[in-house]
Amino acid sequence: MGSWELAQRWADALDGVVAPTLNRSQIEEMLAALCTGLIDAARGGEDPDIARRAARMLVAANYRDPSAVSRSVPVICADLVEIVADGPADPALPQIRDRAIKLAADFAAGFTAALRAAALAEQEATLAAVLAAAQEAENRRALSEARFEAVFDGALVGIGTVDMTGQVVNCNAIMAHMLGQTPETMPGRTVADILGPRNLNFAFEQLQLMVAGESESFRTETEHLHADGRVTAIDLSMSAVRNSDGGIEFLIGVAVDVTERKQLADRLWHDANHDALTGLPNRPHLFNRLAGAQPPIGVCYLDLDGFKEINDLWGHTVGDRVLEVVADRMRDAVRPDEALAARIGGDEFLVLVERCSGEAQLARLAETLLSALTEPLAVDGHMLAVGASIGTAFFERLPGAVDELVHAADAAMYRNKNDARRDPAR
Structure with missing residues (x-):
């Protein structure tokens, strides 16, 4: 019993989590290569990155649901120990278990980091597409406005624009939902009025600097407190869109709801500590x-x-x-x-x-x-x-x-x- 059987158990545990980009045979081959390294690490091998590398490969294969962690940790802590140890009487069993626990903690931390990196990459790509569409709208309005509206309304992230007086010009439904509003209630109101005094934090201060022309862009993770006490964690990026003369025409913000990712990261940190x-x-x-x-x-x-x-x-x-x-x-x-x-x-x-x-x-x-x-x-x-x-x-x-x-x-x-x-x- 070795890396191949461990890979099959792991693949069984992950079955149904998501629709990965690989078929079952390819998944087992990928996991078998990782299991060889994990088995060596459980025996005292010196590959400190093996567990984090395994997490990155799973995220790359589209295993992005938190249950991928909860299903993988028992495989590392139980099945891996069973394969490495020479039965329950093995004198090395406590050391093997300790190494397996550390591997599981590294895997959980690596999964969180890889998940965040993937989300940020998608956010950057969306922001680049939105900015490109917005810039083209200034230069070729008739054709590009339709493209911008398609990106604006169909994006899976929150998008909103603010004029140089600090008033909201428009926003899509996802952005409005993050802030506890609707797309109809936000345009024409100031950002300060929409957020309310409890949410006037660092992100609002940075927005004020942009409205004053003292800053070109910023990116931060902020929390929005809703009227019902619910808190939404938001990864927010804002950039200035300039006209052909170089003046700032308006500000555009892209927001991603990272509440679940933050909760997962907090839970994984707690479990590891x-x-x-x-x-x-x-x-x-x-x-x-x-x-x-x-x-x-x-x-x-x-x-x-x-x-x-x-x-x-x-x-x-x-x-x-x-x-x-x-x-x-x-x-x-x-x-x-x-x-x-x-x-x-x-x-x-x-x-x-x-x-x-x-x-x-x-x-x-x-x-x-x-x-x-x-x-x-x-x-x-x-x-x-x-x-x-x-x-x-x-x-x-x-x-x-x-x-x-x-x-x-x-x-x-x-x-x-x-x-x-x-x-x-x-």
């Missing part, structure tokens, strides 16, 4: 946060006592539920404005406190966590007791290597654990 089981921030997210943390810094390193015995006695399903309950209790015990709680692996957790006041604050936090975690847990009909060991570390300044924070707290935790073993009364 949070632990799938507990929902807490994961190790990479924590280390990114540590690298830019505001000193003084305090950390609490925590692991569970007796967790292995629970897994051995009751099984991993119950063990997973215990971790979920522990994560919930940590969320309740740690105020978001005070600290960040993260799962860094297995039954190990870390709490980061920025602008920490000192050891006393860490001691209080550790006591709160211990009190919350040592209460019996009701899991699937079982009353379970889980202990916890916590070590703390305080730094006036951020160390040169963020690992020092974790290692210091880890060492303190093991000292506490060993002291407790020598003195059970503690």
Whole structure:
């Protein structure tokens, strides 16, 4: 079992997502080539771009629906691991799973980037066509006005024109819908009046500069708040259209509704930076946060006592539920404005406190966590007791290597654990 079988499973998972530009045989051949690289990467190969390259090739083959990601991630995280690992007893299985998770995160990020690049390329092509048609309308009105109207009304993106007083001349139905208007209600009104005071943001400021003749064009991503509270994310480009004498005749804007893409990007970012089981921030997210943390810094390193015995006695399903309950209790015990709680692996957790006041604050936090975690847990009909060991570390300044924070707290935790073993009364 190898790259060809993995490619067939992947093709089965993607079946029905969209109408790709390739037939089934071509899809399997494309995926088989990608699967060879993914298998090598899961085994520890050194091709850091393989997952992102796979995402770009899928987008190029017209797999542009978000479900292409949700169907591909299980293939990478489960089927790929099954093929690479030498059975459930393979000692390399944890490393293979970690590599597969990283490959899935890279694939999701690559898919978002490729999707955005494809959308922007289409937007640029549309804008170029509109500008060319508008320019020709000035030079050869009789013939080109019909072409411009066809592009204007038939475009799959929002298009609108604004005169040099800031009033809307006209717009197509898609542009009007993005702004919560109709094509009939917009012409003759100022942009400020249409947007309303809540939406007079950076894009409006740039438009004012263009109306004043101080800017030729701009492009930005902005948000439009509707009266019902709904928010639309818009990728907006505006350019000046000049007459034969070089003067600005009017301004033309092209807008693309990128709300779904932005939501997908936000969701993929969250999934890549949070632990799938507990929902807490994961190790990479924590280390990114540590690298830019505001000193003084305090950390609490925590692991569970007796967790292995629970897994051995009751099984991993119950063990997973215990971790979920522990994560919930940590969320309740740690105020978001005070600290960040993260799962860094297995039954190990870390709490980061920025602008920490000192050891006393860490001691209080550790006591709160211990009190919350040592209460019996009701899991699937079982009353379970889980202990916890916590070590703390305080730094006036951020160390040169963020690992020092974790290692210091880890060492303190093991000292506490060993002291407790020598003195059970503690």
